[in-house]
Amino acid sequence: MATQTAAEQREEARKAFDAYFSQCPSRKLLDRLSDKWVTLVLTALQAGPCRYSDLARRIAGVSQKMLTQTLRVLERDGLVSRTLTPSVPVRVDYELTPLGESLMPLVAAIKSWAEAHIEDVERAREHYDAVNA
Amino acid sequence: MATQTAAEQREEARKAFDAYFSQCPSRKLLDRLSDKWVTLVLTALQAGPCRYSDLARRIAGVSQKMLTQTLRVLERDGLVSRTLTPSVPVRVDYELTPLGESLMPLVAAIKSWAEAHIEDVERAREHYDAVNA
DNA sequence: CGGAATCCCCGAGGATACTG
DNA sequence: CAGTATCCTCGGGGATTCCG
Numbered sequence: 001m002a003t004q005t006a007a008e009q010r011e012e013a014r015k016a017f018d019a020y021f022s023q024c025p026s027r028k029l030l031d032r033l034s035d036k037w038v039t040l041v042l043t044a045l046q047a048g049p050c051r052y053s054d055l056a057r058r059i060a061g062v063s064q065k066m067l068t069q070t071l072r073v074l075e076r077d078g079l080v081s082r083t084l085t086p087s088v089p090v091r092v093d094y095e096l097t098p099l100g101e102s103l104m105p106l107v108a109a110i111k112s113w114a115e116a117h118i119e120d121v122e123r124a125r126e127h128y129d130a131v132n133a
Numbered sequence: 134m135a136t137q138t139a140a141e142q143r144e145e146a147r148k149a150f151d152a153y154f155s156q157c158p159s160r161k162l163l164d165r166l167s168d169k170w171v172t173l174v175l176t177a178l179q180a181g182p183c184r185y186s187d188l189a190r191r192i193a194g195v196s197q198k199m200l201t202q203t204l205r206v207l208e209r210d211g212l213v214s215r216t217l218t219p220s221v222p223v224r225v226d227y228e229l230t231p232l233g234e235s236l237m238p239l240v241a242a243i244k245s246w247a248e249a250h251i252e253d254v255e256r257a258r259e260h261y262d263a264v265n266a
Numbered sequence: 267c268g269g270a271a272t273c274c275c276c277g278a279g280g281a282t283a284c285t286g
Numbered sequence: 287c288a289g290t291a292t293c294c295t296c297g298g299g300g301a302t303t304c305c306g
Contacts, residue, residue, distance in 0.1 A: 034167020078257025
C-alpha cells in the first residue's frame with residue numbers, strides 16, 4: 001500500500017492542480033490566444049466582415065478542419081459572429097463582435113512587445129548557444 | 134504529373150507559410166507565453182529569486198522534466214537567469230532578468246483582460262450551447 | 267539537490283473524401 | 287460554397303531511472 005502512495009499522491013496533486021488550473025481565467029485566455037490560428041483569424045477579421053473562403057485564402061496555410069474548428073470556438077466564446085445568407089450557393093460571413101474587438105488592443109500589445117524585444121531575445125539565444133557549445 | 138500538382142501546391146504553400154509564420158515575432162512570443170508552464174514560472178519568479186526545488190513546490194503540478202525544460206528555454210531567451218552555487222549539495226537559484234521583468238506588464242494585461250471579460254465569454258458559451266442543443 | 271536520458275502514450279491536427 | 291466525417295501520423299509531455 002504505502003509503497004504506491006508517493007506516486008499516487010503526485011498524480012492526485014497534479015490532477016487537483018489541473019482542475020484548479022483549468023479554471024484560471026488567464027489560462028483560458030492564453031489557451032485561446034496561443035492557438036496557432038486564433039490570432040490569425042482575429043487579425044484577418046479586424047479589417048471587417050469576411051467570408052469563409054476569403055478567410056481560407058487569406059490565411060494561406062490553414063486546413064478546412066482547423067479553420068472551421070477555430071471559427072466555431074471563437075463563435076462559441078462570443079468573439080466572432082457568424083451570419084448565414086441562405087442564397088444559392090450559401091454565403092457565410094464572419095465578423096468580430098464587440099467583445100472580440102475589445103481583445104484586439106491586447107493582441108496589439110503582444111505584437112508591440114514582441115517587435116520591441118525580439119532582437120534582445122535573439123541575441124540572448126545566440127549568446128546562450130555560443131556559451132553552451 | 135499534373136494530377137499531383139494540386140496537392141503538392143497546397144503542401145508547398147503550407148510549408149512556405151509555416152516558414153514565414155515561424156519568423157513572426159508575435160508568434161514566437163505567443164508560442165512562449167502559451168506554454169503551459171511559462172507564465173507560471175514567470176509569475177512565481179516575480180516575487181524574487183527562487184531555488185529549483187522551491188519552484189517545483191510552488192508550481193504543484195509540474196514534472197521535473199517540464200520544469201527544467203521551461204527554465205532552460207526561459208534562460209536561453211534571456212528572460213530568466215540561472216545562478217549556480219557549487220556548495221554541497223548544489224544550490225541553483227533562478228531569477229527574472231530585466232528583459233523578463235519587462236514582460237510582466239504584458240502578463241498582467243492578459244490577466245486583466247481575462248478577469249474583466251471571462252464572464253462575458255462564459256455567458257456567450259452558455260448561450261451558444263443552449264441554442265445548438 | 268538539480269538535473270539528463272529513456273521509454274511510451276495520447277491527442278492535436280493534416281489529408282482525404284463526402285454532403286446539403 | 288461551406289462545411290462534416292474519418293483516418294492516421296507525429297511529437298509534446300508524463301513516468302521512471304540514472305548521474306555529478
